[in-house]
């Protein structure tokens with residue numbers, strides 16, 4: 516169905532002309548295209564499931580979707596997962612995907628997504644929010660774009676967090692709703708890196724507003740325990756539905772497989788809708804800029820499967 520967002524992006528048709536150069540860079544690069552990339556991992560197979568995954572990611576998803584990536588434990592690949600899910604969905608869809616670094620304490624998503632053509636962050640968007648909200652159509656997209664950065668391959672946009680921790684105070688529930696509503700007017704999929712503070716109104720508002728929860732963890736007892744505790748907390752807060760529909764993303768931070776992995780897969784399968792496992796990749800270990808094209812084909816294949824599992828809940 517050729518549906519249009521207010522900003523004029525066709526959900527299933529051609530990209531708006533302004534984005535063609537970005538798409539050309541992203542999608543013209545064979546390695547950055549998830550179908551091409553993952554097909555590399557599938558070479559020789561009779562019938563590749565890759566085209567099916569890409570087709571599922573490209574389908575009309577209806578109204579814009581907010582995806583919250585959460586686990587209050589540090590270092591459990593929230594930021595990595597937010598960036599790589601946005602990159603995978605954005606590469607498949609070609610447009611309309613945004614990653615918001617809503618980490619209250621010095622988020623690193625802006626850095627890891629690569630390009631920074633300006634230093635504007637959520638703080639500057641908040642300062643100009645009324646003006647942007649009052650725009651519509653092309654003007655809205657252009658006004659908002661002044662506050663966004665773009666992934667190096669153009670596959671998704673980034674709304675960066677601010678270095679100043681006092682900005683967190685501005686992000687009270689009404690403000691978080693307004694920002695998300697604005698982003699829903701211009702983007703189809705909004706991936707939010709939620710940070711680590713479950714007590715904050717900001718964190719709780721994003722989870723409440725989310726259409727899909729992604730629980731990230733690594734195969735370690737402390738990380739899995741914290742994820743489990745968070746799911747208990749959300750159930751106690753009356754959010755059993757979002758817990759049951761959640762996807763658990765288990766990332767392997769070392770090349771050696773963890774003996775805990777199989778048990779954790781089983782455990783989170785019993786608590787959440789599905790579990791996806793993504794492998795260790797040396798290109799991710801440095802914690803610096805994430806370059807989708809430098810990931811191993813099997814890593815891209817795993818992220819393609821994971822992102823499809825996430826989008827199946829939309």
Ligand SMILES: Nc1ncnc2c1ncn2[C@@H]1O[C@H](COP(=O)(O)OP(=O)(O)OP(=O)(O)O)[C@@H](O)[C@H]1O
Pocket residue numbers: 588589590591592593594595596618710711766767768769793794795796797799800801802803
């Ligand atoms: N599959 C992987 N292979 C190799 N390294 C990985 C993998 N997944 C994550 N990492 C690395 O683990 C580190 C922690 O990941 P990340 O920064 O995404 O965690 P986080 O949950 O966002 O942490 P924080 O809560 O501190 O913001 C990073 O250096 C990242 O590059």
Ligand SMILES: [Mg+2]
Pocket residue numbers: 593594595618622623708
């Ligand atoms: Mg992080």
